[in-house]
Amino acid sequence: MVYLTRKAEFSASHYYHNPAFTPEENARLFGKCNNPNGHGHNYTLEVTVKGAVDPRSGFVVDLKQLKEIMSREVLDALDHRFLNKEVPEFFTLIPTTENLAIAIWRRLEPKLKSAQLHRVRVYETPDLFVDVFGDEDHSHEDHGEDDHGAEDHRKEDRGKA
Amino acid sequence: MKAYLTRRYMFSASHRLHSDTMTAAENQSVYGKCNNPYGHGHNYNIEITVSGPVDRQTGMVCNLVDLDGFVQREILERFDHQDLNLLPEFADAVPTTENLCISIYEIMKRGFSAAHLERVRIEETMMNSFEYSGEASR
Numbered sequence: 001m002v003y004l005t006r007k008a009e010f011s012a013s014h015y016y017h018n019p020a021f022t023p024e025e026n027a028r029l030f031g032k033c034n035n036p037n038g039h040g041h042n043y044t045l046e047v048t049v050k051g052a053v054d055p056r057s058g059f060v061v062d063l064k065q066l067k068e069i070m071s072r073e074v075l076d077a078l079d080h081r082f083l084n085k086e087v088p089e090f091f092t093l094i095p096t097t098e099n100l101a102i103a104i105w106r107r108l109e110p111k112l113k114s115a116q117l118h119r120v121r122v123y124e125t126p127d128l129f130v131d132v133f134g135d136e137d138h139s140h141e142d143h144g145e146d147d148h149g150a151e152d153h154r155k156e157d158r159g160k161a
Numbered sequence: 162m163k164a165y166l167t168r169r170y171m172f173s174a175s176h177r178l179h180s181d182t183m184t185a186a187e188n189q190s191v192y193g194k195c196n197n198p199y200g201h202g203h204n205y206n207i208e209i210t211v212s213g214p215v216d217r218q219t220g221m222v223c224n225l226v227d228l229d230g231f232v233q234r235e236i237l238e239r240f241d242h243q244d245l246n247l248l249p250e251f252a253d254a255v256p257t258t259e260n261l262c263i264s265i266y267e268i269m270k271r272g273f274s275a276a277h278l279e280r281v282r283i284e285e286t287m288m289n290s291f292e293y294s295g296e297a298s299r
Contacts, residue, residue, distance in 0.1 A: 018218055029219065031226070094220030098164040102215065105162065128225070131165040131210075 003118055004060045005048040008070055010079035013040040014095040017084075038082055043100070044123040045074065047108060049115035061115035073107040097122050101130040109134065165279055166222045167210040170232055172241035175202040176256040179246075200244060205261070206284040207236065209269060211276035223276035231273050236265055258285040262293040270295070 015038045016030035026034045033039070047070060051060045081087055083095040089103040101122045109117045123129040178195035179188050188196045195201070209232060213222045239248070245256035250264045266281040282292040 016220065020218065029224075096215070096220035098166065098215045098222050099220045101164060102162045127169040129167050130222075131167070132162055133165075135162055 001050050002053050002060045003048050003050045004063075004066075004115070005046050006063065006066055006070065008045045008047070008075055009042060010045065010075050011040060011042050012078050012081050012083050013038040014083040014090070015039065016094050016096065018094060038084070041124050043078075044129075045070070045104065046119075046121040046123075047104075047117070048119040048121070049112060050118040051115040061112075065114070066112075069108065069111050073111055074104050077107070078104075097124040097128065097130045101132045105132050105134060162215070163212055164215050164222050165210055165212045166228075166276070167208050168225065168228055168232070170207045170209070170237060171204055172207070172237050173202060173204050174240050174243050174245050175200045176245040176251075177201070178255055178257060180255050200246070203285050205240075205258070207232075207265065208280075208282040208284075210279040210282070211273075212279045213276045227275040228273070231269075231275075235268050235272055239268075258283050258289065258291045259293075262291045266293045266295065 014033075015035055016033040017026050017036065018029075021029065047066070049061050049066065053060055077087060083090045083100070087095070087103075089095075089099070089106075093099045093103075101120050104122065105117065105120045108120065117134065119131055119133055121129055121131045176195075177197065177200040178192040179198075180191075183191065209228065211223055211228065215222060240261075245251050245261065248256075250256075251260065254260045262281050262283050265283070266278070269278045269281065278295075280292055280294045282290060284290045
Protein backbone atom coordinates (compact mmCIF):
# COMPACT_ATOMS: atom_id res chain seq x y z
CA MET A 1 0.00 0.00 0.00
CA VAL A 2 1.33 3.41 -0.96
CA TYR A 3 -0.12 6.73 0.20
CA LEU A 4 -0.09 9.78 -2.04
CA THR A 5 -0.92 13.27 -0.81
CA ARG A 6 -1.91 16.19 -2.99
CA LYS A 7 -2.14 19.71 -1.61
CA ALA A 8 -4.35 22.56 -2.72
CA GLU A 9 -5.24 25.97 -1.40
CA PHE A 10 -8.46 27.88 -1.34
CA SER A 11 -9.68 31.04 0.31
CA ALA A 12 -13.16 31.41 1.70
CA SER A 13 -15.14 33.33 4.25
CA HIS A 14 -17.50 32.05 6.92
CA TYR A 15 -19.07 32.82 10.26
CA TYR A 16 -20.35 30.63 13.07
CA HIS A 17 -23.94 30.94 14.10
CA ASN A 18 -26.58 28.52 15.34
CA PRO A 19 -30.14 29.87 14.89
CA ALA A 20 -31.27 27.60 17.75
CA PHE A 21 -29.23 29.74 20.17
CA THR A 22 -30.00 33.24 21.37
CA PRO A 23 -27.77 36.06 20.07
CA GLU A 24 -26.10 36.13 23.50
CA GLU A 25 -25.41 32.39 23.41
CA ASN A 26 -24.03 32.64 19.88
CA ALA A 27 -21.75 35.51 20.88
CA ARG A 28 -20.57 33.70 23.99
CA LEU A 29 -20.02 30.38 22.26
CA PHE A 30 -18.49 31.52 18.99
CA GLY A 31 -16.83 34.80 20.02
CA LYS A 32 -15.40 36.80 17.13
CA CYS A 33 -16.35 34.01 14.72
CA ASN A 34 -20.02 35.00 15.22
CA ASN A 35 -19.65 38.30 13.29
CA PRO A 36 -22.44 37.93 10.67
CA ASN A 37 -20.43 39.75 8.03
CA GLY A 38 -18.00 36.84 8.06
CA HIS A 39 -14.24 36.61 8.02
CA GLY A 40 -11.88 34.67 5.82
CA HIS A 41 -9.07 32.15 5.85
CA ASN A 42 -6.53 30.82 3.42
CA TYR A 43 -7.25 27.13 3.76
CA THR A 44 -4.76 24.44 2.82
CA LEU A 45 -6.26 21.13 1.81
CA GLU A 46 -4.32 17.87 1.83
CA VAL A 47 -5.96 14.89 0.17
CA THR A 48 -4.31 11.51 0.79
CA VAL A 49 -5.25 8.50 -1.31
CA LYS A 50 -3.96 4.98 -0.92
CA GLY A 51 -3.62 1.94 -3.10
CA ALA A 52 -1.31 -0.55 -4.70
CA VAL A 53 1.15 0.75 -7.26
CA ASP A 54 -0.07 -0.10 -10.75
CA PRO A 55 2.67 -2.25 -12.31
CA ARG A 56 2.24 -0.68 -15.74
CA SER A 57 2.04 3.01 -14.86
CA GLY A 58 3.94 2.99 -11.57
CA PHE A 59 1.15 5.17 -10.14
CA VAL A 60 -1.09 4.81 -7.11
CA VAL A 61 -3.43 7.22 -8.82
CA ASP A 62 -3.36 9.29 -11.98
CA LEU A 63 -2.40 12.63 -10.48
CA LYS A 64 -4.02 14.53 -13.34
CA GLN A 65 -7.34 12.86 -12.58
CA LEU A 66 -6.96 13.51 -8.85
CA LYS A 67 -6.21 17.18 -9.47
CA GLU A 68 -9.22 17.47 -11.77
CA ILE A 69 -11.52 15.85 -9.22
CA MET A 70 -10.20 18.11 -6.44
CA SER A 71 -10.64 21.18 -8.64
CA ARG A 72 -14.12 20.27 -9.81
CA GLU A 73 -15.60 18.91 -6.59
CA VAL A 74 -13.89 21.09 -4.00
CA LEU A 75 -12.00 24.13 -5.23
CA ASP A 76 -14.56 25.30 -7.80
CA ALA A 77 -17.26 25.05 -5.12
CA LEU A 78 -15.36 26.59 -2.19
CA ASP A 79 -12.67 28.95 -3.46
CA HIS A 80 -13.55 32.61 -2.97
CA ARG A 81 -16.98 31.72 -1.61
CA PHE A 82 -18.89 32.74 1.49
CA LEU A 83 -19.37 29.22 2.84
CA ASN A 84 -22.55 29.93 4.83
CA LYS A 85 -24.36 31.48 1.88
CA GLU A 86 -22.98 29.77 -1.21
CA VAL A 87 -22.16 26.17 -0.30
CA PRO A 88 -25.26 23.99 0.28
CA GLU A 89 -23.76 21.87 3.10
CA PHE A 90 -23.41 25.01 5.20
CA PHE A 91 -26.94 26.30 4.73
CA THR A 92 -27.69 24.09 7.76
CA LEU A 93 -24.29 23.04 9.17
CA ILE A 94 -21.90 25.44 10.88
CA PRO A 95 -18.82 25.78 8.62
CA THR A 96 -16.24 24.88 11.24
CA THR A 97 -13.01 23.28 10.06
CA GLU A 98 -14.37 19.97 11.37
CA ASN A 99 -17.49 20.19 9.21
CA LEU A 100 -15.49 21.50 6.26
CA ALA A 101 -13.20 18.45 6.37
CA ILE A 102 -16.22 16.12 6.53
CA ALA A 103 -17.95 17.95 3.65
CA ILE A 104 -14.81 17.69 1.50
CA TRP A 105 -14.53 13.97 2.31
CA ARG A 106 -18.15 13.44 1.22
CA ARG A 107 -17.59 15.40 -1.99
CA LEU A 108 -14.44 13.51 -2.96
CA GLU A 109 -15.01 9.96 -1.78
CA PRO A 110 -17.73 8.94 -4.30
CA LYS A 111 -15.77 10.42 -7.20
CA LEU A 112 -12.48 8.64 -6.68
CA LYS A 113 -12.31 5.51 -8.79
CA SER A 114 -8.77 4.22 -9.10
CA ALA A 115 -7.52 4.89 -5.57
CA GLN A 116 -9.14 4.88 -2.16
CA LEU A 117 -9.48 8.07 -0.17
CA HIS A 118 -7.50 7.73 3.05
CA ARG A 119 -7.45 11.11 4.72
CA VAL A 120 -8.68 14.66 4.24
CA ARG A 121 -6.73 17.27 6.17
CA VAL A 122 -7.82 20.90 6.22
CA TYR A 123 -5.61 23.63 7.66
CA GLU A 124 -7.58 26.68 8.70
CA THR A 125 -4.34 28.34 9.79
CA PRO A 126 -0.82 26.89 10.11
CA ASP A 127 -1.61 26.27 13.81
CA LEU A 128 -4.97 24.53 13.42
CA PHE A 129 -5.96 21.61 11.26
CA VAL A 130 -8.52 18.81 11.17
CA ASP A 131 -8.16 15.27 9.82
CA VAL A 132 -10.96 12.91 8.86
CA PHE A 133 -10.62 9.31 7.74
CA GLY A 134 -14.23 8.51 6.80
CA ASP A 135 -16.54 6.33 8.82
CA GLU A 136 -14.73 3.01 9.10
CA ASP A 137 -12.44 1.81 11.87
CA HIS A 138 -8.75 2.58 11.63
CA SER A 139 -5.94 0.70 13.28
CA HIS A 140 -4.08 3.90 14.17
CA GLU A 141 -6.88 5.12 16.38
CA ASP A 142 -6.77 4.95 20.13
CA HIS A 143 -10.12 3.45 21.02
CA GLY A 144 -10.47 4.92 24.45
CA GLU A 145 -13.48 6.53 26.04
CA ASP A 146 -16.40 7.33 23.77
CA ASP A 147 -17.86 10.26 25.64
CA HIS A 148 -15.87 13.27 24.60
CA GLY A 149 -17.95 15.72 26.53
CA ALA A 150 -18.41 18.03 23.56
CA GLU A 151 -22.00 18.74 24.59
CA ASP A 152 -20.87 19.93 27.98
CA HIS A 153 -18.46 22.41 26.50
CA ARG A 154 -20.41 23.79 23.61
CA LYS A 155 -21.49 26.83 25.55
CA GLU A 156 -17.93 27.92 26.22
CA ASP A 157 -16.29 30.66 24.21
CA ARG A 158 -14.39 29.51 21.18
CA GLY A 159 -13.09 32.90 20.21
CA LYS A 160 -10.00 32.07 18.25
CA ALA A 161 -11.35 29.92 15.47
CA MET B 162 -17.81 10.98 11.14
CA LYS B 163 -15.04 11.19 13.71
CA ALA B 164 -12.74 14.19 13.30
CA TYR B 165 -9.23 14.78 14.58
CA LEU B 166 -8.36 18.33 15.53
CA THR B 167 -4.73 19.36 15.87
CA ARG B 168 -3.52 22.58 17.41
CA ARG B 169 0.10 23.78 17.35
CA TYR B 170 1.81 25.65 20.18
CA MET B 171 5.36 26.77 20.83
CA PHE B 172 7.54 27.19 23.88
CA SER B 173 11.25 27.71 24.47
CA ALA B 174 13.22 25.89 27.14
CA SER B 175 16.70 24.72 27.96
CA HIS B 176 17.92 21.28 28.90
CA ARG B 177 20.99 19.16 29.33
CA LEU B 178 21.02 15.47 28.52
CA HIS B 179 22.88 13.73 31.32
CA SER B 180 22.25 10.53 33.24
CA ASP B 181 23.57 9.98 36.74
CA THR B 182 23.63 6.26 36.03
CA MET B 183 26.44 6.70 33.50
CA THR B 184 30.04 7.77 33.87
CA ALA B 185 31.16 11.14 32.54
CA ALA B 186 32.73 9.39 29.56
CA GLU B 187 29.58 7.38 28.87
CA ASN B 188 27.43 10.52 29.10
CA GLN B 189 29.73 12.26 26.66
CA SER B 190 29.65 9.31 24.32
CA VAL B 191 25.85 8.89 24.41
CA TYR B 192 24.72 12.50 24.44
CA GLY B 193 27.58 14.31 22.69
CA LYS B 194 27.05 18.08 22.51
CA CYS B 195 23.75 17.70 24.39
CA ASN B 196 25.82 16.77 27.47
CA ASN B 197 27.38 20.26 27.67
CA PRO B 198 27.12 21.05 31.42
CA TYR B 199 25.73 24.53 30.80
CA GLY B 200 22.80 23.20 28.80
CA HIS B 201 21.32 24.52 25.58
CA GLY B 202 17.86 25.50 24.39
CA HIS B 203 15.23 24.79 21.78
CA ASN B 204 12.05 26.29 20.42
CA TYR B 205 9.72 23.36 20.90
CA ASN B 206 6.70 23.17 18.60
CA ILE B 207 3.95 21.12 20.17
CA GLU B 208 1.03 19.55 18.34
CA ILE B 209 -1.89 18.34 20.43
CA THR B 210 -4.40 16.15 18.60
CA VAL B 211 -7.84 15.50 20.07
CA SER B 212 -10.64 13.55 18.46
CA GLY B 213 -14.33 12.85 18.66
CA PRO B 214 -17.63 13.18 16.92
CA VAL B 215 -18.52 16.65 15.68
CA ASP B 216 -21.17 18.19 17.93
CA ARG B 217 -24.23 18.98 15.80
CA GLN B 218 -25.06 22.15 17.68
CA THR B 219 -21.62 23.72 17.48
CA GLY B 220 -19.84 21.98 14.60
CA MET B 221 -16.90 21.36 16.94
CA VAL B 222 -14.93 18.41 18.28
CA CYS B 223 -14.12 20.59 21.27
CA ASN B 224 -14.09 24.26 22.02
CA LEU B 225 -10.70 25.74 21.13
CA VAL B 226 -10.98 28.12 24.05
CA ASP B 227 -11.01 25.11 26.41
CA LEU B 228 -8.04 23.50 24.67
CA ASP B 229 -6.02 26.72 24.41
CA GLY B 230 -6.78 27.63 28.02
CA PHE B 231 -5.73 24.23 29.35
CA VAL B 232 -2.53 24.11 27.28
CA GLN B 233 -1.62 27.66 28.25
CA ARG B 234 -2.19 27.01 31.94
CA GLU B 235 -0.83 23.49 32.29
CA ILE B 236 1.81 23.17 29.55
CA LEU B 237 3.10 26.52 28.34
CA GLU B 238 3.25 28.21 31.73
CA ARG B 239 4.96 25.14 33.17
CA PHE B 240 7.62 24.71 30.49
CA ASP B 241 8.13 28.03 28.68
CA HIS B 242 11.48 29.67 29.44
CA GLN B 243 12.37 27.03 32.01
CA ASP B 244 15.38 24.81 32.53
CA LEU B 245 13.71 21.43 32.03
CA ASN B 246 16.31 19.67 34.21
CA LEU B 247 15.11 21.63 37.24
CA LEU B 248 11.44 20.64 36.88
CA PRO B 249 9.99 17.85 39.05
CA GLU B 250 9.10 15.82 35.94
CA PHE B 251 12.77 15.44 35.18
CA ALA B 252 14.12 14.94 38.70
CA ASP B 253 14.62 11.26 37.84
CA ALA B 254 14.36 11.30 34.06
CA VAL B 255 16.59 12.73 31.36
CA PRO B 256 14.74 15.62 29.63
CA THR B 257 14.97 14.15 26.17
CA THR B 258 12.18 15.13 23.82
CA GLU B 259 10.89 11.56 24.11
CA ASN B 260 10.39 12.03 27.85
CA LEU B 261 9.01 15.55 27.33
CA CYS B 262 6.48 14.15 24.89
CA ILE B 263 5.34 11.53 27.42
CA SER B 264 5.14 14.15 30.21
CA ILE B 265 2.96 16.44 28.14
CA TYR B 266 0.76 13.53 27.05
CA GLU B 267 0.28 12.52 30.70
CA ILE B 268 -0.59 16.09 31.76
CA MET B 269 -3.17 16.31 28.97
CA LYS B 270 -4.57 12.85 29.69
CA ARG B 271 -4.95 13.57 33.42
CA GLY B 272 -6.49 17.01 33.16
CA PHE B 273 -8.16 17.64 29.81
CA SER B 274 -11.65 16.17 29.58
CA ALA B 275 -13.34 18.19 26.82
CA ALA B 276 -12.27 15.76 24.06
CA HIS B 277 -10.42 12.49 23.67
CA LEU B 278 -6.63 12.95 23.62
CA GLU B 279 -5.23 11.26 20.53
CA ARG B 280 -1.58 12.22 20.29
CA VAL B 281 1.15 14.62 21.35
CA ARG B 282 3.80 15.46 18.79
CA ILE B 283 6.84 17.64 19.46
CA GLU B 284 9.26 19.16 16.98
CA GLU B 285 12.49 19.78 18.86
CA THR B 286 14.03 21.26 15.72
CA MET B 287 12.88 21.31 12.12
CA MET B 288 14.78 18.05 11.71
CA ASN B 289 13.61 16.07 14.77
CA SER B 290 10.09 15.25 15.82
CA PHE B 291 8.61 12.86 18.37
CA GLU B 292 5.11 11.47 18.86
CA TYR B 293 3.40 9.72 21.75
CA SER B 294 -0.12 8.30 21.73
CA GLY B 295 -0.12 6.44 25.03
CA GLU B 296 1.01 2.90 25.76
CA ALA B 297 -2.11 1.08 24.59
CA SER B 298 -2.66 2.88 21.33
CA ARG B 299 -0.96 0.55 18.88
